[in-house]
Amino acid sequence: MKLTFLGTRGYIDSVTDRHRRHTAALVGYRGRALMIDCGADWRREVWKVKPHALIITHAHPDHAFGLQDGAPCPVWATEESWQTMADWPIEKSLRHTLRPRRPETIEGIRVEAFPVIHSQKAPAVGYRITAGRVTVFYVPDVVWIEDRAEAFDGIRCYIGDGASLDQSLVRKDKDGNLMGHTPVRAQLTWCQKEGVAEMIVTHCGEQIVGGDERTLGAQLRQYADERGVKAGIAHDGMIRILR
Template structure:
């Protein structure tokens, strides 16, 4: 499975050539291509990517807005996401149910409920190809079934919006927002995930001294027995 970080910016102003557009992940396996999330600034570029399918994590515009004028392929999303984007002109709609795996291009996707937003409930995806697997959750405050979600995962791709706690909040007794990078490193260390990449990079990272911040995060991760870096636009990795 080949993983390409097409772009890695959160819903903030563009100010860094390493993070130009909203987060979008392209997965290639056996000649097939699946796009995970399609933010507002991907609308015109989507047809040129030629995906066999688009899979959405949630309905916020920086993850789904690129589909507002349609899509050239089937789109997979949860019932809550479909309700939020009901007016999008999408002819091929497939409904994702948490913990019910489905296969695309030889990759097995399994959705896990996340805490992130009451108005746009989100899921993360455990994605397996052959003997390797990753967990993708670019927007989250918490994972409801964290142990099950991260069991046996080779790579965690998480939320780079916040370095500290400033982007967490409680709404109707539910944790919402963005988990700090350090918190996510702790999850991975406890569940035995040794490799971490952060995408959906936010205000704490994009306008700042990213190289310095990356060194600090890498050092903190190593103390926990984890290798961690920030993803950037165009980054490619192979999972075997």
């Protein structure tokens, strides 16, 4: 599996050369390319990426609004995300629905959507993605992963939410529902509990993008070492070959 981090910036104002575009990734396998998410930064730019297919985690602006002018390829999303994208000029023949916990093979890559807690207005999923012998779990925005043990079972790597390194951004809406982002430190504990060897941090928030990444990287490694997990911060254009 070839994993390319096209963008690694969350829905924030800060921009750097390392974190310039909204979070998106490209999964490559046997000459096919599956793009994950297409935020507003990718509007019109997605045609240059030339993915063979797209999957959407949820319909927030930094994850789906790059498709407001249409799509260059088939798009897979949950029913909830399609409700938000219903009036966008995406051809009917390109629209496909992903149902939670029902795996689909897209361009030779196996994809399974797992519901996660993040937003009531834009219900989100994380994706368990398998290419050949390699499986990863990708979730850029998360408070909690439903069925986490199944989601993490046997994965090579966890790619998770970098909105905050160690400051909780979890809150409750007016109805008492949890929303927001769990800090990376807690996500590393998830990896520890489920026996996942590595976490890659993406969807970076103000603490990372607006801070001293060297210092924060050292703090991240300390948190990871304490839990017996390897961890690093992704940046735009970073490529990982996973075997």
